[in-house]
Amino acid sequence: MYEPILDALRRGAAADALSAARDAVAANPQDPTAHRLLAASLQLDGDSAGALAAVDAALALAPDDAGLHVERAGLLLGARQLDEAQAALARATGLDPNQFPAYIMQGQLALSRGDIAEAERLARLAARIAPDHPQVAAIEGMTTLRRGDADRALAILSQAAQKAPDEPTLRNALGFAYIAKGHFAFAEQCFRKQLEGQPESVPLRALIADLMRRQGRFAEAADEAAALLEAGRGTPGLQRVVGELQLQAGRNEQALAPLKAAFAAMPRDRRTLEALIEYWRRSNDLDDARATLDAALAAHPQEDNLWRARLAAEPFAGPEALAVVERWMEAAPDYIPALQARAAIHDHFGETDEADAIAYQIVAIQPGHTQAELRIVDRLLQTDPLAAVARVRDLIERAPAVDAKRLLRQLLGRCLDVAGESAQAAAEWAALQAEVADQRLPLPPLTAATGELAPLAPLPDPAPGVLLLWGPPGSLVDRIALNFDYARGPIRIDRYGPQPPRDPLQRYGTPQELLDGRLDGAYLVSQWRAALPQRGIADGQVFDWLLWWDNALLHALRPHLPEAVVMFAIRDPRDMLLEWLAFDSPQRFQLPSPEVAAQWLAASLAQIAELHEGDLFPHRLLRLDDIAYDPPALAAAVGAALEIALPPLPALGIRHFAPGHWRDYAGPLAEAFALLTPVAVRLGYPEN
Numbered sequence: 001m002y003e004p005i006l007d008a009l010r011r012g013a014a015a016d017a018l019s020a021a022r023d024a025v026a027a028n029p030q031d032p033t034a035h036r037l038l039a040a041s042l043q044l045d046g047d048s049a050g051a052l053a054a055v056d057a058a059l060a061l062a063p064d065d066a067g068l069h070v071e072r073a074g075l076l077l078g079a080r081q082l083d084e085a086q087a088a089l090a091r092a093t094g095l096d097p098n099q100f101p102a103y104i105m106q107g108q109l110a111l112s113r114g115d116i117a118e119a120e121r122l123a124r125l126a127a128r129i130a131p132d133h134p135q136v137a138a139i140e141g142m143t144t145l146r147r148g149d150a151d152r153a154l155a156i157l158s159q160a161a162q163k164a165p166d167e168p169t170l171r172n173a174l175g176f177a178y179i180a181k182g183h184f185a186f187a188e189q190c191f192r193k194q195l196e197g198q199p200e201s202v203p204l205r206a207l208i209a210d211l212m213r214r215q216g217r218f219a220e221a222a223d224e225a226a227a228l229l230e231a232g233r234g235t236p237g238l239q240r241v242v243g244e245l246q247l248q249a250g251r252n253e254q255a256l257a258p259l260k261a262a263f264a265a266m267p268r269d270r271r272t273l274e275a276l277i278e279y280w281r282r283s284n285d286l287d288d289a290r291a292t293l294d295a296a297l298a299a300h301p302q303e304d305n306l307w308r309a310r311l312a313a314e315p316f317a318g319p320e321a322l323a324v325v326e327r328w329m330e331a332a333p334d335y336i337p338a339l340q341a342r343a344a345i346h347d348h349f350g351e352t353d354e355a356d357a358i359a360y361q362i363v364a365i366q367p368g369h370t371q372a373e374l375r376i377v378d379r380l381l382q383t384d385p386l387a388a389v390a391r392v393r394d395l396i397e398r399a400p401a402v403d404a405k406r407l408l409r410q411l412l413g414r415c416l417d418v419a420g421e422s423a424q425a426a427a428e429w430a431a432l433q434a435e436v437a438d439q440r441l442p443l444p445p446l447t448a449a450t451g452e453l454a455p456l457a458p459l460p461d462p463a464p465g466v467l468l469l470w471g472p473p474g475s476l477v478d479r480i481a482l483n484f485d486y487a488r489g490p491i492r493i494d495r496y497g498p499q500p501p502r503d504p505l506q507r508y509g510t511p512q513e514l515l516d517g518r519l520d521g522a523y524l525v526s527q528w529r530a531a532l533p534q535r536g537i538a539d540g541q542v543f544d545w546l547l548w549w550d551n552a553l554l555h556a557l558r559p560h561l562p563e564a565v566v567m568f569a570i571r572d573p574r575d576m577l578l579e580w581l582a583f584d585s586p587q588r589f590q591l592p593s594p595e596v597a598a599q600w601l602a603a604s605l606a607q608i609a610e611l612h613e614g615d616l617f618p619h620r621l622l623r624l625d626d627i628a629y630d631p632p633a634l635a636a637a638v639g640a641a642l643e644i645a646l647p648p649l650p651a652l653g654i655r656h657f658a659p660g661h662w663r664d665y666a667g668p669l670a671e672a673f674a675l676l677t678p679v680a681v682r683l684g685y686p687e688n
Contacts (some may be wrong), residue, residue, distance in 0.1 A: 039260060116146050134164035138173040145173075150180035164254055168197060176276035184214045202228055206238060209245070218249035229258065236265035240272045247275060252282050260292070267296040270305055277309055288312040301331035304338075308415040311341060317348040334365050352379075368398060377415065385419035406432060417664075426594070428667040429581045433591040440590035443600045444548040446607065447511045453616065454521075454559040463563040464540035465490075467642070470549040471569030472604050473585030473597075474576030476628040479652055481545050483635055487646045491543040492535055498584055501531045505544070521556030528561075546585060551607045554617055567641065568608050572685045573676040574662035577601060577623070577669070583656055598672035605679045625659040628652070663688075 018368035059577055061542055130136065137160030145153035157174040164170055175190030188211040195204050203548040205228055212221035228234050229242060243259035246252070256279055262272045280289040293310040300306060307328045314321040322345055328338040338359050346355035362372035373395060380388035392412045396542040399405045409432055416425035469484075469491075471477025484491035494500055504510045504524045513519035532542060549568075570576075577598055580591060591597045612621050618664035627633040639646040666673060681687050 001664045019161060088473075106452040109422070116143050119143050120145070125311070132163075134160050134167040134170040138167070138169040141170075141177060145177055145180055150177060153177045154181055168194060179211070187211055188215075202235075202238070206241070209241070211234070213245060213248070214512045217250065218245055220246045222249050222254070226258075227233050234258075236262045236269075236272075240266070240269070240275065243272075243279075244275050247278055247282075252279060255279055263292070265297070267300055267306065268303055273305055273309055277312070280313070280638075286313050295333070302335075304332075304335070307331075307338065307341075317345045321345065334361075336362055336366060336369065339365075340371070368395060377411065381415060381418050385415060388415045389419055406435070410582075423668040424667055426581070430591075430594055433581060433584075434593065436595065437590040440588050442508075443589050443597075444508050444550070445601045446600070447515055447550055450551045450554065450610070451515060453554055456558045456617070457560065457562040459563055464542075466540070466561065466564040467543040468546055468557075468564055468566045469543060469569075470546045470566070471624075472576060472601055473587055473589055473591075474578070474580035474601075475569040475571055476579070476624050477545075477569035478586045479624065479634055480567070480622065480629050480638055482652070483631075483638055483646055483649055484543055486649050489543055489646075490537065490541050491545060492537070493545050494535060495545060495547045500547075501535055503528045503531045505546060505553075508548070511550035514552045514555045518566045522560050524556040549604070549607070551611055551616070552559060553613075557617060562618075564618070565642070566611075566617060567638075568612075568619060569622050569624050570605070570608065571623065571625045571628070572659065572662065572679045573601060573605055574673050575657065575659060575668075577672060577676060578662050578665060579656060594669055594672040595675065598675040602675050602679045605676075605683065607680045609679060609682045629655040 027090045072387050119139055123136055123143065126133070126139070127136050137156055141153045141157035141160070144156060154174075156175040157170065157177050160170055161167075161174050166201040168537050171190050171193055175194070178184070178187035178190060182576070188208055190210070191204055191208050195201065195208065198204055206225060209225040212218075212224060222242060225238060225242045225245060228238060230349035240262035243255045243257075243262060246255035246258070255275070259272065259276050259279060262269070263276055276292070276655055277289075280286065290310070290313050293306055293313065297303070297306050297310060307324070311324050311328070314324055315324045325338065325341045325345065329335070329342065332338055339362055343355040343358040346352070346358070356375065359372040359375040362369050364375065366372075373391075377388050377391055381393060389412065390409055392415050395410045396405055396412065399408055409428055413425045413428040413432075416422075416428065469477065469480060471480070481491055481493055485493070495506060500506050502525055504513075504519065510519060510524065511648055513526070514521060529540070530539065532538075535542075549566075559567075571579075577594065579585075580597060580601075581594060608621070611617060611619060622637060622641055624634070627637055631650070631652050634652070635646040662669075662673065677687055
């Protein structure tokens with residue numbers, strides 16, 4: 001009696017299947033199989049709700065049929081009723097522990113909610129029933145991928161796909177494994193095959209478009225996504241994506257319509273606004289920008305991103321921009337971004353008092369506003385330093401976080417310095433340095449005596465350019481590194497980053513190991529050279545900014561790296577200590593106390609003086625006292641030292657202290673400066 005229904009289902013003839021199934025149910029309403037086949041017929045006809053009702057009717061007649069519970073779970077999954085589906089699957093496996101489909105569906109549900117351990121457990125249960133089934137491999141591959149092992153996941157899924165190339169869940173998992181490995185073309189092939197079975201799937205087509213984008217095929221990706229818009233399947237998010245892809249493809253005019261449609265639906269969406277701004281920039285269609293943004297602002301007058309974009313559509317600080325800002329301030333009185341825009345226009349015209357007044361207005365609205373408070377303090381430092389000190393002390397009292405308090409205390413030290421309160425400034429900075437000492441690198445140990453050095457080897461032919469750059473804390477050596485970087489020289493600053501090179505020049509123990517013979521100089525240089533390719537150096541030409549210096553390195557450099565030149569940055573040692581104390585250093589060395597730091601700095605500079613006086617290795621001694629904040633002079637001095645031409649930096653920031661400022665601290669830091677004076681004189685600086 002079921003054969004006509006089954007035949008119609010096999011043929012995909014929904015109407016015939018429905019007619020035969022309804023006749024079977026009418027003939028025997030107590031037959032669960034008839035209701036089950038009616039459910040299959042209704043699902044084929046697209047009536048998911050009716051199919052679920054028919055399965056429920058079958059379950060009412062056969063509540064212990066595990067297969068029916070699995071079918072009910074499938075329908076619930078299709079309706080995105082995940083909790084109910086999970087309950088149905090649990091009921092199925094409770095009734096029949098050998099229900100393979102239930103384990104597979106439960107495993108897929110566990111993956112969807114991110115429960116990797118549960119998905120692995122269910123895959124193991126399913127594998128006991130059908131160990132070689134491709135759906136088991138699909139779950140195993142996806143759990144492996146979620147655990148971050150893309151190579152093993154790809155191996156599992158590829159092997160299974162060779163046996164079952166048409167299994168959809170396996171192909172889907174394989175596509176994501178290819179994405180994880182960056183094999184976007186292979187992933188595209190997988191998902192295109194999926195699309196053949198699901199031609200109406202919007203997420204699949206959008207994923208394929210994104211994969212094409214990742215391959216740099218922007219025009220094709222735009223066409224792929226645009227097909228969904230033409231079919232009336234597009235959401236505002238998809239319209240934005242199509243517009244972005246058209247921009248990436250260089251098809252600016254074709255980007256406008258989808259972007260405008262997305263913006264109309266999502267005027268607060270920043271990504272859509274940024275894409276539209278890029279279109280207006282390319283087309284220079286400022287009239288359209290003004291009209292579009294004005295219309296959006298009429299509906300959303302509090303949206304500051306819209307106001308910023310509207311302001312950008314006018315010449316900066318011109319009358320039109322001023323009119324926009326006035327409108328903004330009228331729409332959002334006491335709104336800080338609008339006030340900041342007005343202050344920027346005041347600054348442009350040199351109306352400093354008016355801009356300062358706005359800063360006070362801002363802190364009245366939002367006490368402690370960082371930018372406004374810094375402006376107020378900066379102005380007070382010019383007019384009333386003691387008032388600046390009082391204001392910063394008040395900010396410290398009100399600051400909620402320890403890190404914020406520390407930043408403000410560093411600023412307090414600067415204010416005390418300008419106010420002439422050098423003892424209080426030094427005490428504040430020293431206390432701050434002591435507090436964070438355990439968060440900094442320890443001071444590198446220095447060897448006491450270099451010992452007998454090997455002869456300087458002859459230069460190799462050809463000799464690659466090798467510069468070793470170093471300067472103690474407070475030397476402002478970072479200005480030289482910035483200049484090299486600006487000139488696109490082969491400077492390497494990775495020793496100061498999160499992934500420094502793992503060579504002997506990074507290890508603190510290297511100098512002593514060279515002296516006592518535990519480390520061979522030739523091995524040190526070979527290890528340094530071996531690390532260069534990983535640091536982006538292929539030809540041996542490198543400017544290496546070292547973390548530390550010790551003359552014991554000469555035991556390796558003289559016989560095995562004679563082509564190198566060492567450039568030392570120095571200043572008056574007492575100015576260096578003050579700079580280090582007040583503003584820290586690139587090395588982030590700990591400074592337990594001014595006296596401990598001075599003792600280490602004196603020993604370090606004594607080694608530089610010894611190398612310089614004895615000309616122990618090719619080197620350049622660059623005095624930065626008067627040129628550290630003078631870009632042309634700095635570039636000229638560095639260029640002359642190396643016989644190269646360097647372009648000057650556009651700017652080098654605000655000068656911290658003028659040369660000789662240490663004398664203002666001769667009293668508070670007398671003990672520390674006494675430790676530094678001998679080496680200062682040795683390096684050519686005055687005793688007092």
